[in-house]
Amino acid sequence: MSIEARIADLGITLPAPAAPVAAYVPAVEVNGLLHISGQLPFREDGTIVTGRLGQDVDLAQGAEAARRCGIMLIAQIRAALGGDLSRVERIVKLGAFIASTDDFTDQPKVANGASELMQAVFGEAGRHARSAVGVPVLPLGAAVEIDAIVAIRPL
Amino acid sequence: MSIEARIADLGITLPAPAAPVAAYVPAVEVNGLLHISGQLPFREDGTIVTGRLGQDVDLAQGAEAARRCGIMLIAQIRAALGGDLSRVERIVKLGAFIASTDDFTDQPKVANGASELMQAVFGEAGRHARSAVGVPVLPLGAAVEIDAIVAIRPL
């Protein structure tokens, strides 16, 4: 099954990749490594999942927000690869920042929303290293922000 | 125009690169990638821009602090390259940490102080991926800390 087929099978329609909210670019490729800028949890209607874990975002909503970041990461990867996701050799690393109250300590379960998506979409190639940390606040009030490093095959 | 000329044109004098405040080194190069340690917003007089966005540092001051981190990043890159900034192939990624109150959500506008500098100095090669997140506090009370990954040309 192709990666595009797996994405469809998961009921996911990749969105138009979000434009950076500031003076940078969504992705830079160099020497076979693609660095993807931190992605926010956009909904289909263009709004963002905002709030803080431990306060106004529960665990399921947080994991869903992380999954939305993951979908946007995949959309950015596809755009950077000219539409050809089969060039993904490995999801190398996810960096997950979780907006958290001082006593919320389940950041890994939240970040799993993105990690499980990567494995569902890319299979073995989706198994990545990761860090997940709590932060007090994120751009635009987002609940989650995730960046990524991806290894890609030469053309 | 050379990169050095562009830096002069911007009215910037690169400072002596800051010594690490602890047991690490400012930059490590391996396989054409240069990893630069997190840089703090040093002023010309050696003091640091301290404080927190949303409290005692406003947006303009925050962006200026980010720009100072960017100047120090460039000073570290130049030192790591033995003075030859023309070897910069691409600014690949900036990681921006912004000291923020819980309700300050304009981290991207702050980080732009560094991002716009990179593009002004390096042109197309300065267009980078980025993450920007809020944190409660940074070393020495700094308002901003930024690290970087830079692709360099072989000698």
Add this chain to the structure above:
Amino acid sequence: MSIEARIADLGITLPAPAAPVAAYVPAVEVNGLLHISGQLPFREDGTIVTGRLGQDVDLAQGAEAARRCGIMLIAQIRAALGGDLSRVERIVKLGAFIASTDDFTDQPKVANGASELMQAVFGEAGRHARSAVGVPVLPLGAAVEIDAIVAIRPL
């Protein structure tokens, strides 16, 4: 002196590498770079050093927690290299997240617990770039989390 001998000389017994607390893997190698997931400060008995700098963890305890993260990083590196630490070419970068109250600004001194370990174990090859930032809270309430990028020699 071999790296294993140096580790023994420091009185360190590398633990079994910790299993990821969620849906990711401890390390991914690609193109000679090994990305290690964020490691927590496990004690020998499997418990974690929890708490916050500036509140219930003092500087010495924080540096010791960072050292424990460093020991776990080395254990993960060894496991990823099939037991052969002599393949470590360079510790390239540590990313240190320190659970901190809003007014604790000595993150660099805390992170030194890991940085000094890397230099004691790997010598010149252990001299790395680093970022160290304060965060309000970490997974499982840990006091410190550290991830790493390591350059390795081909087999």
